[in-house]
Amino acid sequence: MSYQSHYFKEVREAQKNAYAPYSNFKVGAYLKTKDGRCFYGANVENAAYPMGICAERSSLVSAISEGYQPGDFESITVTVDADKPSSPCGACRQVMMELCDKDMPVYMTNQNGDMIEATVDELLPLGFSGKDLN
Amino acid sequence: MSYQSHYFKEVREAQKNAYAPYSNFKVGAYLKTKDGRCFYGANVENAAYPMGICAERSSLVSAISEGYQPGDFESITVTVDADKPSSPCGACRQVMMELCDKDMPVYMTNQNGDMIEATVDELLPLGFSGKDLN
Amino acid sequence: MSYQSHYFKEVREAQKNAYAPYSNFKVGAYLKTKDGRCFYGANVENAAYPMGICAERSSLVSAISEGYQPGDFESITVTVDADKPSSPCGACRQVMMELCDKDMPVYMTNQNGDMIEATVDELLPLGFSGKDLN
Amino acid sequence: MSYQSHYFKEVREAQKNAYAPYSNFKVGAYLKTKDGRCFYGANVENAAYPMGICAERSSLVSAISEGYQPGDFESITVTVDADKPSSPCGACRQVMMELCDKDMPVYMTNQNGDMIEATVDELLPLGFSGKDLN
Numbered sequence: 001m002s003y004q005s006h007y008f009k010e011v012r013e014a015q016k017n018a019y020a021p022y023s024n025f026k027v028g029a030y031l032k033t034k035d036g037r038c039f040y041g042a043n044v045e046n047a048a049y050p051m052g053i054c055a056e057r058s059s060l061v062s063a064i065s066e067g068y069q070p071g072d073f074e075s076i077t078v079t080v081d082a083d084k085p086s087s088p089c090g091a092c093r094q095v096m097m098e099l100c101d102k103d104m105p106v107y108m109t110n111q112n113g114d115m116i117e118a119t120v121d122e123l124l125p126l127g128f129s130g131k132d133l134n
Numbered sequence: 135m136s137y138q139s140h141y142f143k144e145v146r147e148a149q150k151n152a153y154a155p156y157s158n159f160k161v162g163a164y165l166k167t168k169d170g171r172c173f174y175g176a177n178v179e180n181a182a183y184p185m186g187i188c189a190e191r192s193s194l195v196s197a198i199s200e201g202y203q204p205g206d207f208e209s210i211t212v213t214v215d216a217d218k219p220s221s222p223c224g225a226c227r228q229v230m231m232e233l234c235d236k237d238m239p240v241y242m243t244n245q246n247g248d249m250i251e252a253t254v255d256e257l258l259p260l261g262f263s264g265k266d267l268n
Numbered sequence: 269m270s271y272q273s274h275y276f277k278e279v280r281e282a283q284k285n286a287y288a289p290y291s292n293f294k295v296g297a298y299l300k301t302k303d304g305r306c307f308y309g310a311n312v313e314n315a316a317y318p319m320g321i322c323a324e325r326s327s328l329v330s331a332i333s334e335g336y337q338p339g340d341f342e343s344i345t346v347t348v349d350a351d352k353p354s355s356p357c358g359a360c361r362q363v364m365m366e367l368c369d370k371d372m373p374v375y376m377t378n379q380n381g382d383m384i385e386a387t388v389d390e391l392l393p394l395g396f397s398g399k400d401l402n
Numbered sequence: 403m404s405y406q407s408h409y410f411k412e413v414r415e416a417q418k419n420a421y422a423p424y425s426n427f428k429v430g431a432y433l434k435t436k437d438g439r440c441f442y443g444a445n446v447e448n449a450a451y452p453m454g455i456c457a458e459r460s461s462l463v464s465a466i467s468e469g470y471q472p473g474d475f476e477s478i479t480v481t482v483d484a485d486k487p488s489s490p491c492g493a494c495r496q497v498m499m500e501l502c503d504k505d506m507p508v509y510m511t512n513q514n515g516d517m518i519e520a521t522v523d524e525l526l527p528l529g530f531s532g533k534d535l536n
Binding site: 291293348350353354356357358359360361362363365376378384390391392393394395397400401 | 410425427464482484488489490491492493494495497499510518520524525526527528529534536
């Protein structure tokens with residue numbers, strides 16, 4: 001699969017950086033910008049579980065912190081170790097809705113190279129956004 | 135509309151309790167349990183914006199704190215003041231996925247009584263859940 | 269101890285409502301209002317760990333959702349099962365800073381009735397608040 | 403002040419990357435590792451306010467995602483535009499407690515170069531940590 005030959009190796013590298021001592025569920029993310037840069041993301045857990053931050057959001061805030069803007073992203077790839085690829089949690093979908101194009105692809109993978117693809121919009125239908133605030 | 139005659143008044147009451155000094159965007163939620171009890175929810179904002187909690191989640195944690203269990207809920211109604219009803223944010227969808235039946239209806243309303251209905255599953259397709267953790 | 273005779277039994281009841289299938293770390297909170305009402309709080313975990321909500325915050329958003337206002341609270345008692353009482357996480361301290369008087373007492377307990385007491389201000393020194401935003 | 407000559411310029415650069423369309427309160431963070439690397443952090447807000455992520459946490463998850471480990475950090479500097487330096491919110495303090503040495507310095511600054519210094523431990527006294535879970 002051409003997908004696998006492009007980002008699979010990279011996202012599996014990102015996953016190695018996960019700090020997940022509480023769940024032992026390591027997640028990696030690989031965010032590609034439209035101008036060709038990439039950002040790793042890994043989940044960063046906390047003894048106070050709600051203070052953890054997921055891999056997808058880690059990659060997105062890394063990119064914004066480096067100067068990227070909403071809309072600058074081409075795709076995000078996520079990986080886990082599980083029988084089938086996991087999807088981003090609702091919070092990560094909400095952050096994607098804010099920062100990414102609605103039709104940006106989200107590639108969900110696992111250690112076997114299985115892959116599910118969906119757009120941001122498909123993952124958060126009727127999504128809440130800044131337009132709703134006014 | 136029969137919907138309006140049932141929960142519209144109630145959720146508008148819940149909304150009045152919103153503590154939203156930062157966004158001025160007041161949200162109300164009305165959670166109905168299968169055994170007939172109801173819980174109000176209101177958004178509770180914070181000067182540190184990420185520490186706010188949405189109306190939907192407020193109602194759900196209120197119910198759990200009172201002894202209700204995942205699966206005990208019949209419906210949730212949400213209301214805002216806006217031209218069209220707003221949908222729950224991704225975080226609230228994730229909490230609904232954990233605590234509610236997948237086919238539980240979510241009623242989204244506004245001050246005019248406009249209404250959009252969707253199930254938990256429709257709002258979080260390919261939803262991440264405990265099964266993904268193994 | 270007089271403390272124990274007042275709220276210990278109550279907060280241990282609240283703790284029973286915890287939904288903590290991921291950590292098995294059940295936390296209970298008992299929030300007392302100045303006009304004599306009380307609200308139970310229990311931690312409500314999520315398969316997506318960061319979407320969990322702690323017991324302390326559960327009790328506070330329950331009270332606000334029922335119409336209480338910032339400043340209406342007299343004390344909060346928290347309990348865990350551990351060798352020594354645990355303190356609230358940083359997020360809960362931040363929410364207390366927003367909603368409670370700075371000198372409101374926070375009682376931290378465990379199953380043995382051990383107790384540590386601190387004020388909101390002591391738990392979040394140099395606390396960030398709405399005043400910092402303007 | 404020697405402090406200003408070292409990290410002030412850098413953290414003010416990081417602040418420029420803040421995505422804060424809702425609060426207009428831009429925050430920058432500059433995280434220094436013990437082996438000499440640095441990571442920018444900026445606050446990344448969301449229309450769903452609770453889904454925002456603060457500057458301090460942005461810098462920390464960026465570093466972990468790049469392979470750094472808890473304990474690898476030398477200092478963090480934070481900046482805001484305000485009459486006096488703001489302190490990190492409770493959530494950021496909790497994440498620092500998890501990932502940083504307890505005596506790591508946190509430098510809080512503003513546009514005027516005013517500075518307040520505190521350690522992680524001082525900012526989260528009686529801090530909740532992984533030890534509390536067992």
